């Protein structure tokens with residue numbers, strides 16, 4: 198059996214609680230490979246102690262791994278010693294950008310028996326292909342006359358033909374592999390006309406090469422109506438980095454909650470390791486209490502297995518989660534490690 202070199206970054210808050218449960222499941226699943234783990238104590242605690250967010254040498258070391266499992270990053274809100282965004286930009290986004298994670302894959306399924314806040318959710322099973330390296334996330338912008346009444350701040354969205362085309366192509370390829378073969382572009386082409394134009398033109402061009410994929414387009418605001426009123430209409434959604442961020446929290450909320458939402462930051466060209474993490478953050482409001490649901494982290498490990506080519510092991514983890522979800526009693530809660538144990542025991 199071979200070895201998978203896995204970089205583990207539990208990070209902050211509940212990241213430190215849910216990551217061990219995902220590792221527990223990776224240990225329990227039947228997979229013809231050994232996971233060789235290297236743990237990196239990056240995050241708020243490390244930054245406050247050392248002043249380092251992600252030293253270049255550590256970044257280079259992480260790059261040598263086959264995949265990354267991340268918990269969450271982000272310190273306590275409004276900590277005077279933690280400048281806003283320092284960890285988000287310097288650690289999380291840095292990894293996504295440096296390792297060219299241009300496909301931020303965020304599947305949403307309403308698993309049987311899982312309660313949804315929607316009265317008639319229908320059969321919800323869609324995947325958001327969120328662009329991961331551009332848009333308003335690049336840090337392109339600045340501020341003038343800060344703190345004066347004449348202050349001006351800009352955050353300029355970057356959309357390159359190269360960046361848009363590669364994620365749009367990936368989304369079409371994914372749509373093609375799904376039974377419904379339907380792809381929705383979500384944007385705001387009626388207002389963001391420059392960025393919207395490049396997204397729309399490239400979407401149309403690539404669509405012409407995929408006559409078997411049916412397509413439609415929605416403005417982001419209207420898409421949120423459809424996602425709330427009739428989410429079963431979606432199959433694959435491709436969208437910009439910021440829209441994708443917002444959409445996927447709503448998608449999580451309608452499919453059983455943020456505690457179930459998994460994601461993969463994928464480099465489809467495999468020029469650097471892909472990174473798997475729950476959609477949720479460090480949840481300072483419940484951190485340290487072993488209250489967090491580790492299911493999102495566990496399902497992220499399932500995405501990791503699939504990415505590495507272990508489709509059977511990935512499916513087995515998903516099946517174990519489904520079985521566990523089916524036996525949850527609404528209104529009752531279990532501690533984080535109990536959920537991990539229960540899922541691992543089914544493997």
Ligand code: NAD
Nearest residue numbers: 269270271272285455456476477478479480482483489490
């Ligand atoms: P959050 O996702 O951490 O929490 C939002 C709400 O969901 C909170 O009420 C929290 O208790 C709840 N929640 C989240 N995960 C849960 C789980 N597994 N089980 C049960 N409840 C859960 O979002 P936030 O409060 O906006 O952000 C907190 C910090 O995390 C910020 O610093 C933010 O920048 C960071 N963040 C990091 C990531 C990441 O690492 N990928 C993602 C989102 C936010």
Ligand code: IPM
Nearest residue numbers: 271285286289290442476478
């Ligand atoms: C997410 C998070 C991040 C994002 C933040 C923490 C940078 O919200 O993974 O969804 O906006 O991508």
Ligand code: MN
Nearest residue numbers: 442443446476
């Ligand atoms: Mn988010």
